Amino acid sequence: MSERLHGHGAGATITVAAGVYLLFVVLLLAAPLIIALIQQPFYLDLLTRVLILAIAVVSLNLLVGCGGMISLGHAAYIGIGAYSVGIPAYYEIYNGVIHLFLAIGCSAVFALVTGAICLRTRGLYFILITLAFSQMLYFTLVSIDEYGADDGLLIQQRSQFNGWLNIDDATVLYYTVLAALLIFLFAMHRLVNARFGRVIFGGKHNDERMQALGFDTYKYRLACYVISGAMCGVAGFFLGNFTHFISPEMMDWTRSAELIFMLVIGGSGALFGPLTGTAAFLLLEEFLSGITTHWHLIFGLLLIALVLFFGKGGLHGLLTRLSRKRSDTTQ
C-alpha cells in the first residue's frame, strides 16, 4: 500500500505508471491546441469538466486513500464552492477574489464543524454521518426560496479578477483549472510524504498504535478533513463558474457516490489515480451516453465487475502490475 502515495523507494516498478502519467499531463497541456486544430470546442468543455472534478477527487483521495475515511458526503463541498460564486453573483458581486475566499473559507468552516463530530465515529457510522451532514446542507439549500430552492440559480457572469485573469475565455479557464490541479497534486505529494501524511497513514492502519506513539490522531484527522474540504470547495468554485449555474442537485448523495466511483477507478491512494479515474469516468459516460440511452446499465455492471474481478488499485494497480510484468521479463 505504502508505495502508492509515498513515492520513495518504489524504484523501477513505478516507471511505466510514471511514464503514462507524464504523457497524460503533457497531453492535457497540449489539449487546447489539438482541439483548436480539429475545431471541436465541445471537447474542451468536456476536458475542463474532467479537470474540475479531478480536483474534487484529489481532495477525496486525501480522505479515503490516505486516511481511510470514507466520506459519502463530499459533494457538499462542491456545492458550497459553487454557491460561493452563485450567491454573491445574485447580489451582483462578481469579484473573483471574494468568491474564492468564500469558497475556501466556508468549505473549511463546514469541514471543521462537521468533521469535529464525524471523526468521533469510525467505519460504517462515519460513512453515514458524512452522508447525513451533506443531506442537511442539501435540504437547507432546497428550503431557501431566495436562492432558487430546487430550481437553482443562473450565474450571469463568471468571477472577475480585475482584468488580470479572464476566465470568461474557455481556454484561459481550462489552463487556470489545470494549473490549480497540478498545484494541488504537488501539494498532495508533499503533504503525504511529510510527517503529517505519515501520521494519517499510520492512523488508517493502526490507530491505537499511533496514539500509543503519542500522536493525537483525532487532531491530525480533523486537519486532514478540513484541508480536503477546502480543496473540494475550490473545485466547486470552478464548477459554478464553468456551468454558470448552481443548484442543490450538485450535492445530492448520488454525486458523492460518483466521486468515490471516480477515485476507485483511478486507484484510491495513488497520487494520479484521481486524474485518470475522473477522465475514464467522464469520457466513458460521454461515449456510452452517445451510443445508448441505457448507458447506466453498462456503467453499473462495470462498477460491480470492477470491485468483484478487477482487484485492488483501479487503473493505477493495473499499470503497476503491467510494469512488474515487464521488469520481470527483462531481468
Add this chain to the structure above:
Amino acid sequence: MDWHLLIAQLLNGLQLGLLLFLLASGLSLIFGIMDFINLSHGSFYMLGAFVCATVVALTDSLIVAALVAVLVVFVVGALVEWSIVRKLYNKDHLDHVLVTYGLILVFDSVARLIWGSAGAAIPLPDVLNGRIEAGGFVIPSYRLLIILCGLLAAAGLYFLVTRSRLGMLIRAGASNRAMVTALGVNIDRLYLIVFAIGAALAGFAGLLIAPITEASIGMGNEIIIIAFVVVIVGGIGSIKGAFYAALLIGFIDTLGRSYLDDLLKLFLSNHAAETAAPALSAMGVYLLMAGVLVFKPRGLFPPAGFNKK
C-alpha cells in the same frame, strides 16, 4: 388548534413511520448481522411497486399482485445475495458502497427497460378507494389499510424474531456473529435468508405506497437514505430500535411539514415559509441522527449484548 387536522397528520406520520420500519428492519438486520452496507435496498422497494403494478394490470386482483410481488422480490433478493453480495462480506465498506451503488444503476436501468420512464399506476378497487367516517373524522380507507398492513408485518416480524428458531439465530447473529459461526450454524444459508427477507419487506413497503404515489424509477433512492437514518437512530441490528425510530422519524417528518410552516410564517413570507418547512423538517431528521451518533453512538436501542468489533 384544528384537532381533525392533527389526527389526520398523526395518521400520516404513523403511515410513513410504518413504511420506514418495513424498509429499515431488513436494512438493520443486514447491517447488524452481515456488517454490510446495502445502498441498493431501495431498489427492492421500487421492484415491489413495479411488479405489483404489472400483476394488477394482468389479474385485476390486488391481493394476488401483492403476494406475487413479495415473492418475486424475495427471489430477486436471494439471487442478488447469492451471486454478488455474498462475495463482499469479507471486503471493506468502500467496496460495499461501490457495488451497491452499481446495483442501483443496474436496477434503475433494467426497470426503465422493462416499464419505461413514465412509471406505473396501481388502480385501487372501489372498496379501498373510499373514505371511512368515524366520529366526525374522515380517513381514506386505503391509508388505514397501509397502517394495518404495516402493523401486521411488524407483529409478524416480532414473532419471527422472538419466537422462532430462525429468529433466535438472527438475534444471535446480530449480537455476536463470530460465536454463531463457531457453534456450527450454516451461516451462508442464514445470510441468504436474512437478505431475502429484508428485500421482501422492502418490496412490500414499495407495493403498499405505490397506489398513492405510483411506481416510478428511482423511487427508492430518496427514502433509503431516511431508512439508513432510522437504522442508526434505532441501533444497528435492532428490530425494536428500528420500530421506535421509524415511528419517531415518521412523526417528526410529517408534523414538521404540516406545522413548521405556521411557525415559520411568523418570521417569513407565506411563500418562503411553505418552501422552507418541508426541507427544514427533513433536516430535523438528519439533525436527530447526528445527535444520536454523538451522544449514543450505538443507537437508542442497541441489540442485547451488542459488541462492536
